[in-house]
Amino acid sequence: MARIIPNENTWIGFIPDGTVVDQKPTASQVAGAVELTGYCISLNASSRGNTVPTPAFDSLFETSTAGTSAATFDADFYRDDEDDTAWETLPRSQRGTFIIARYGGKGADNLPIAADEVEVWTVMVTSRTMANMSSNTVLTFTASCSVNVEPDENYVLT
Amino acid sequence: MAEQRIKITKDGDEGFVHPSAVAAWERNGWTRADDGSSEKPKKAAAKKTEKEG
Numbered sequence: 001m002a003r004i005i006p007n008e009n010t011w012i013g014f015i016p017d018g019t020v021v022d023q024k025p026t027a028s029q030v031a032g033a034v035e036l037t038g039y040c041i042s043l044n045a046s047s048r049g050n051t052v053p054t055p056a057f058d059s060l061f062e063t064s065t066a067g068t069s070a071a072t073f074d075a076d077f078y079r080d081d082e083d084d085t086a087w088e089t090l091p092r093s094q095r096g097t098f099i100i101a102r103y104g105g106k107g108a109d110n111l112p113i114a115a116d117e118v119e120v121w122t123v124m125v126t127s128r129t130m131a132n133m134s135s136n137t138v139l140t141f142t143a144s145c146s147v148n149v150e151p152d153e154n155y156v157l158t
Numbered sequence: 159m160a161e162q163r164i165k166i167t168k169d170g171d172e173g174f175v176h177p178s179a180v181a182a183w184e185r186n187g188w189t190r191a192d193d194g195s196s197e198k199p200k201k202a203a204a205k206k207t208e209k210e211g
Contacts, residue, residue: 016166016173016183032168034186088182094175 010102011110012037012075017095023122023149027114027157030099037110039077039086041140045100045121047071047151071147073098073123076131079139087128090143095124105157116157122149165191 013033015025050067077086100119105112112118123145131140163174168188175183180190 016175016188017163019171019173028169029171032171032187034182083185085182085185089179091176091178094179096173096175 004103006102009104009110010037010100011035011104011112012040012043012101013099014089015097015099017097020097020120020122023097023120023152024155025097025099025118025120025157027112030112030118030157031107033099034085034089035111036077036086036089039080041076041078043075043100045071045073045075045098045119045151047153069150071121071151073121073145073147074142076140076142079130079141086143087141090125090128092125092128095122095148097122112157114157118155118157120152120155121145121147122151123147167191 013030013035015029015033019025019029047069048071049069051064052067053062054065055062077090079087098119098121099112100121101110101112101116102119103117104110105116105118107113107116125143126146127142127144129142129144131137131142133139162177164177164180166173166175166180166183166188168186172191173188184190
């Protein structure tokens, strides 16, 4: 067991819409993904659940029950004047599936291969926003996405 | 209005991408499918049909 940072560990790729079926990408599809690891600065792929209060007069304890769940997905990437892959891959309204291997894969350069565990997030880019341009600051942008399908945070590639 | 999406292929897999994203995918080994199956905006397609009719 080790506590790790994402640098040189995490791998992030994006597969185009229509390729992944039922949230089950194959290892070959992941190998064909556009890799965005080298452009990513930060990633927020998180889910949250709602609890619904269910109090009653017969108790001072306020009970609750499980409600709906939702997820958010947004990430910050670098622009690049020679190879602007992240910016060009994620225009507004682009649909696709992000593959995130937080601990990396066993393939070359942390590429996830069969039997590796990854997160599968099928999304649609709702905005692609440049960060404020300021002196002595690298150009970056934020891609915000809607999460169209319930994410699978523990998918094992086949 | 719906965006036009371009069909691309790689190693037997197919996918659809935004027209402005095609170059980035081509750099990654995907090729544009020119079989006419790219998805066109629905409104534009409807207008064309009206004119033809």
